[in-house]
Amino acid sequence: MTDSNQGERSTVGVVEELARDDVQRKHFLKMAGKGMGSAAAATGLAAFIAACGGSSSTSSSAAGSSSSAAMGGTSSTAAAVASTTAPTGDLAIVNYALTLEYLESQFYAKVIASGLFHGKNLSVIKSFGAEETQHVVALKKVAMSMGTPAQEPMGKFPIHSATQVTKLAGAVENLGAAAYLGQAGNIESKEILAAALSIHTIEARHAATINLVLMKSPTPDGAFAKPMTMAEVLKVVTPFIA
Amino acid sequence: MNTPENTSPELANVEVHGLTRSSFILKGALAAGAAYGASAVAPFVGNALAASPDVDILNFALTLEYLETDFYQRKGRTVGLSGQAKSLARSFGDEEAEHVAALTKAITASGGRPVKRPMFVFPGRDQKSFLKLAYVLENTGVGAYNGAAPSLQSRALLAAAGSIVQIEARHAASIALLTGMSITPNGAFDKPLTKKQVLAAAGPLIKA
Numbered sequence: 001m002t003d004s005n006q007g008e009r010s011t012v013g014v015v016e017e018l019a020r021d022d023v024q025r026k027h028f029l030k031m032a033g034k035g036m037g038s039a040a041a042a043t044g045l046a047a048f049i050a051a052c053g054g055s056s057s058t059s060s061s062a063a064g065s066s067s068s069a070a071m072g073g074t075s076s077t078a079a080a081v082a083s084t085t086a087p088t089g090d091l092a093i094v095n096y097a098l099t100l101e102y103l104e105s106q107f108y109a110k111v112i113a114s115g116l117f118h119g120k121n122l123s124v125i126k127s128f129g130a131e132e133t134q135h136v137v138a139l140k141k142v143a144m145s146m147g148t149p150a151q152e153p154m155g156k157f158p159i160h161s162a163t164q165v166t167k168l169a170g171a172v173e174n175l176g177a178a179a180y181l182g183q184a185g186n187i188e189s190k191e192i193l194a195a196a197l198s199i200h201t202i203e204a205r206h207a208a209t210i211n212l213v214l215m216k217s218p219t220p221d222g223a224f225a226k227p228m229t230m231a232e233v234l235k236v237v238t239p240f241i242a
Numbered sequence: 243m244n245t246p247e248n249t250s251p252e253l254a255n256v257e258v259h260g261l262t263r264s265s266f267i268l269k270g271a272l273a274a275g276a277a278y279g280a281s282a283v284a285p286f287v288g289n290a291l292a293a294s295p296d297v298d299i300l301n302f303a304l305t306l307e308y309l310e311t312d313f314y315q316r317k318g319r320t321v322g323l324s325g326q327a328k329s330l331a332r333s334f335g336d337e338e339a340e341h342v343a344a345l346t347k348a349i350t351a352s353g354g355r356p357v358k359r360p361m362f363v364f365p366g367r368d369q370k371s372f373l374k375l376a377y378v379l380e381n382t383g384v385g386a387y388n389g390a391a392p393s394l395q396s397r398a399l400l401a402a403a404g405s406i407v408q409i410e411a412r413h414a415a416s417i418a419l420l421t422g423m424s425i426t427p428n429g430a431f432d433k434p435l436t437k438k439q440v441l442a443a444a445g446p447l448i449k450a
Contacts (some may be wrong), residue, residue, distance in 0.1 A: 007317075040335075057322055124425070129423075130430070132430075134431070135430060136432075177408055181404045181408055185397040185398070185404075190393075193400075195387045195431075197392070197404070197407070197432075198428075199430075200408065200411075201384050201388060201408065202430060202431065204407075204408040204411035205414065205418075206425075207412065208411070208412035208416050209418075211413045212416055212419050217333075218415070219333070219412050219413070223336070223338075223344075223406075224409065225408035225409055
């Protein structure tokens with residue numbers, strides 16, 4: 001983050017590079033490992049893996065080496081590099097985000113197709129939908145670079161009237177913002193964290209816009225946005241999956 | 243240099259609160275200072291504090307929040323806002339002030355010293371220019387937090403920074419909607435800003 005060139009590069013570029021360039025990712029994580037290879041971080045990861053349940057066969061060995069890297073201490077560069085192959089916790093988070101983005105993208109596509117919106121409102125909806133689709137593309141690439149990406153869910157959304165749809169859009173975007181915020185402290189990789197943050201504030205911008213259109217407060221939680229856990233979010237989302 | 247016998251034994255009894263690595267180092271340095279004299283350890287104490295990147299990041303964020311608070315609360319009043327701009331500026335100013343209070347507390351809890359509130363000077367005399375600058379400041383805030391947050395060592399502070407940056411993004415979008423500017427000026431992915439880029443944007447507004 002101290003390199004100004006890095007800051008000027010678009011985040012899309014960072015995300016795509018992350019998906020494509022495994023060497024770059026390992027190098028970055030190696031440096032991150034030197035800075036924060038604490039046992040506490042490994043404990044957090046282990047707890048997260050346990051909470052998430054299953055993992056793909058390709059990443060289970062990486063999880064093992066991740067714990068051993070932490071046991072070996074912060075100075076073991078080789079162990080830190082080994083731990084970066086595919087952090088299971090991060091893959092689960094990326095796939096969780098991917099699932100939510102699939103649903104958002106499908107939702108906007110249905111809203112656009114419904115013909116309920118015109119003019120300026122329609123163009124805002126179209127741009128929000130296009131941004132969610134870009135999130136899908138980026139997250140899918142990242143997930144593929146780490147293991148198996150989540151399957152696209154089949155969303156089902158009630159589309160009745162402009163007001164009802166706008167309310168639902170507000171609920172969806174505020175939920176999305178809270179979902180990303182809830183994972184910020186769980187992400188191991190600094191690059192994936194940076195990517196998640198860059199998406200998180202887009203969900204927040206969408207949410208605030210729709211809140212204002214609905215004559216609601218753009219900051220319904222006050223000065224500090226409230227996070228939601230994966231379990232809380234999935235409970236809300238499940239009825240929208242066919 | 244003083245002899246170990248007649249230097250400051252009270253330094254050894256200074257309690258350093260918090261569990262940060264820097265405070266641990268600081269405590270060790272103070273104990274050494276008790277034996278070898280405060281002036282001998284001063285450079286090491288300085289290094290220990292500088293070695294806590296979280297405090298530096300928090301102070302950087304605090305400066306931006308001071309700026310935003312002053313902008314909404316003082317500049318907003320002198321400009322004379324009306325309508326939705328007035329009500330949004332009032333609630334946004336209150337929220338920025340809450341960020342100032344929270345960051346000040348976090349810095350103290352991390353064993354650091356909060357920076358002093360600088361003096362700011364804002365250009366513009368009407369609502370239109372006020373909102374234009376508000377849009378720039380809020381978007382700068384989003385980029386600043388997104389750029390700095392991954393460097394935070396503490397997971398708790400990272401979560402706190404996340405809950406603040408979401409508010410900055412909501413402010414930015416609200417002002418965009420009010421003025422017809424772009425809601426998502428960076429497209430689908432907000433751009434993180436380096437400290438240098440943030441200083442280039444906010445620096446000219448800092449008077450002293």
